[in-house]
Amino acid sequence: MRRVVVTGIGMINSVGNDKESSFKAICDGECGIDTITIFDPEKYSVKIAGEVKDFDPATVMAPKEVKKADRFIHLGLKAAQEAMEDANFGDAEIDYERFGVSAASGIGGLPAIEKNSVIIETRGPRRISPFFIPGALVNMLGGFVSIEHGTKGPNTSSVTACAAGTHAISDACKTIMCNGAERMLVVSAESAITGAGVGGFAAMKALSTRNDDPKTSSRPFDADRDGFVMGEGAAALVLEEYEVAVARGARIYGEVAGFGESGDASHITTPSLDGPLRAMKAAYKMAGEPKLDYVNAHGTSTAINDKNETIALKNLLGGKENCPPMSSIKGQLGHCLGAAGGIEAVTCLMAMRDGVIPPTINYTTPDENCDLDYVTEGVRKAELNYVMSNSFGFGGTNGVIIFKKI
Numbered sequence: 001m002r003r004v005v006v007t008g009i010g011m012i013n014s015v016g017n018d019k020e021s022s023f024k025a026i027c028d029g030e031c032g033i034d035t036i037t038i039f040d041p042e043k044y045s046v047k048i049a050g051e052v053k054d055f056d057p058a059t060v061m062a063p064k065e066v067k068k069a070d071r072f073i074h075l076g077l078k079a080a081q082e083a084m085e086d087a088n089f090g091d092a093e094i095d096y097e098r099f100g101v102s103a104a105s106g107i108g109g110l111p112a113i114e115k116n117s118v119i120i121e122t123r124g125p126r127r128i129s130p131f132f133i134p135g136a137l138v139n140m141l142g143g144f145v146s147i148e149h150g151t152k153g154p155n156t157s158s159v160t161a162c163a164a165g166t167h168a169i170s171d172a173c174k175t176i177m178c179n180g181a182e183r184m185l186v187v188s189a190e191s192a193i194t195g196a197g198v199g200g201f202a203a204m205k206a207l208s209t210r211n212d213d214p215k216t217s218s219r220p221f222d223a224d225r226d227g228f229v230m231g232e233g234a235a236a237l238v239l240e241e242y243e244v245a246v247a248r249g250a251r252i253y254g255e256v257a258g259f260g261e262s263g264d265a266s267h268i269t270t271p272s273l274d275g276p277l278r279a280m281k282a283a284y285k286m287a288g289e290p291k292l293d294y295v296n297a298h299g300t301s302t303a304i305n306d307k308n309e310t311i312a313l314k315n316l317l318g319g320k321e322n323c324p325p326m327s328s329i330k331g332q333l334g335h336c337l338g339a340a341g342g343i344e345a346v347t348c349l350m351a352m353r354d355g356v357i358p359p360t361i362n363y364t365t366p367d368e369n370c371d372l373d374y375v376t377e378g379v380r381k382a383e384l385n386y387v388m389s390n391s392f393g394f395g396g397t398n399g400v401i402i403f404k405k406i
Contacts, residue, residue, distance in 0.1 A: 003242035004173045005406070007250040010082025011346045012075055013233030013333045014050035018082055023350045026332050027379040029361045031215045033229050033334050038193050046202040048214040049193045050231030050334025068131045069144055070109035075234035075339075076141045076189030077148060083185065083236035084149055092248040100153030100181040101142040104168035104188035106161045106338025106393070107197070109136025114196045145187050153181040158338075161393030162298070164188060165235065165341025166401055170259035172239050182244045188342030189234035198230060204269065208301065216362045218335075220299035220328035221306045221374050223367035228300040231334025235342030237349075253349040257386065257404035258287030264396025271305050271392055277312040279398035283388065284316060287402040292317070292324045293382060294357050296344045296389040299328020300335055307369040309390065320371060325382070327375040331361040341391035341399060352384045352405050 009019055014032025016022030025032075033050045041047035057066045057074035060081060066074070116132045134140055139157040146155050154175050158167040165188035172184035201207050208227040210217035219225040245252060260282025264275030276298075284292075297309055306328075314320050329347055336343055351357060356379050363376040384405065391399045 002177045002179065004176050004239050004256045005242050005245050006237050006253040006349055007240050007245050008083040008087025008238030009236065009253060009346045009349055010079040010086060011233065011235040011343050012052060012055065012078050013336060013343055014052055014231055015332055017055055019346060019350065023347060026329050026347060026358045027356060029332065029359055029378060031332050031361065033214045033217055035214060036193060039195050041198065044198055044202065046198050046207045046209055047211045048217055048229060049198065050229060051193060052232055068135055069140070070112045070135045071191035072105055072108060072189040073135065073141050073144050075191055075232065076187045077144060079189065079234040079236040080145045080148065080185060080187045083238050087238040087250065095182065096150050097152045098182040099151040100175060100184045101146045101151050101155045102168045102172035102184050102186045103139065103142030103145065104158040104164035104338050104342065105138045105141055105190055106159065106164050107190065107192045108138035110192040110197050111194050112136040114194050141187060141189055145185065149185065151185060160397045161395055162335065162337050162340055163391040163393035163397045163399040164338035165343070166345065166389065166391035166399035167261065168342065169237065169345055169401055170261060170399060173256050173259060176239060176241050182241050184239045186237045186239060186342065187234065188339045190337040190339040191232040192337060193230055193232050201230065206302065218301045218331045219362040220297065220301045220331055220360050221367060221370040222363045223365040225301045225303065225306065228302055228330065229334040231336040233333065233336045233339050233343055235339060235346045237342065237345060252406060254352055254403040255406050256401065258283040258402040260286065260400045262398045266396055269394050271308055272396065273308045273312055275396050275398050276309060276390065276392050277315055279400040280312060280316045280390065283400040283402050287386065287404070290386045292386050292388055293384045294324055294351065294387045295326040296348050296387065297326050297328040298390040298392045299330055299360070301330060305392065310370045310372055313372065323372050325357050325373045325375050325380065327358055327360040329358055341389065344389045345401060348387045348389050348403055352387055352403065355381060355383055357382050
């Protein structure tokens with residue numbers, strides 16, 4: 001089977017507008033969650049989110065082009081540009097017909113959908129923007145990215161809720177492994193902090209209502225957790241076939257050792273234990289059942305997910321005593337939905353590079369159902385050779401990926 005490695009990475013989120021500042025802030029335990037400014041949250045039961053700050057879309061697109069794409073595309077373009085620069089192709093001969101894009105978003109252009117729905121009701125259908133549909137479709141993220149970088153290989157998209165970012169990576173791996181491409185640019189992005197987005201998740205009672213203390217609102221694995229906090233952001237990874245990467249002298253962050261996917265077939269919003277466990281088992285088996293050194297948890301700060309994920313890992317590895325440290329960075333960033341898997345994959349690769357485990361912040365009250373080592377004391381030095389990242393989404397869709405240091 002053809003081997004797949006990562007040679008370039010990029011990300012933007014609520015604690016940083018590039019990979020280095022983001023990763024440092026994550027490891028320092030900084031929190032990007034605060035009172036919402038993108039819209040007026042006064043009438044909403046939830047008034048907090050993890051917004052990307054000080055980002056000008058005109059830095060990634062010509063100013064006159066910005067209105068043609070929704071914010072999730074702007075963020076995705078930023079991450080993709082950073083990843084491509086990081087891959088440092090230089091003067092290498094690149095066959096762009098063998099270079100594809102695998103994009104992901106859980107919701108896509110919700111701001112544009114909301115805005116144009118209001119226009120229809122208040123000003124009539126003739127006032128709808130001609131850029132509405134092409135700027136809101138999820139696959140247009142891949143479309144804009146492919147145009148930007150001239151990639152003419154497969155151009156696919158994953159729209160699998162909070163597992164989308166991870167699924168985009170595994171789909172790109174499959175394409176390379178099956179010789180459908182030599183290189184794939186994986187881009188996941190989300191920007192759904194709107195009245196409809198926040199109001200919709202709040203109506204489901206899925207969000208934290210700790211409005212008076214935003215910085216401690218997302219509390220993965222803590223007994224007092226009361227729901228997730230919406231975040232936004234994007235991540236990108238350049239994947240290459242191993243021999244192709246070596247031939248051009250590329251720096252390699254890590255190899256994709258295994259991935260797994262599963263469906264709960266249980267409930268549209270309440271996660272099961274069996275589904276995530278089967279995805280973990282598939283990735284673990286594909287990777288050769290190695291000794292895992294770290295698990296980046298889905299860790300949403302919801303009662304059921306954090307409990308089930310803990311139990312699933314113990315079942316996978318045969319007991320608590322066999323489990324490696326596991327942490328969630330959603331306390332720092334909020335839950336970036338379809339972009340979460342991509343951002344967490346980049347975080348795992350940087351953790352391997354630097355030999356550190358990012359912490360779980362806001363853990364103050366132990367939960368008897370969540371009894372693993374969640375790295376709650378701050379960033380921890382560690383030799384990381386195999387790391388696993390989990391992503392689970394509404395609809396019972398699960399994705400797990402394992403990276404190997406080489």
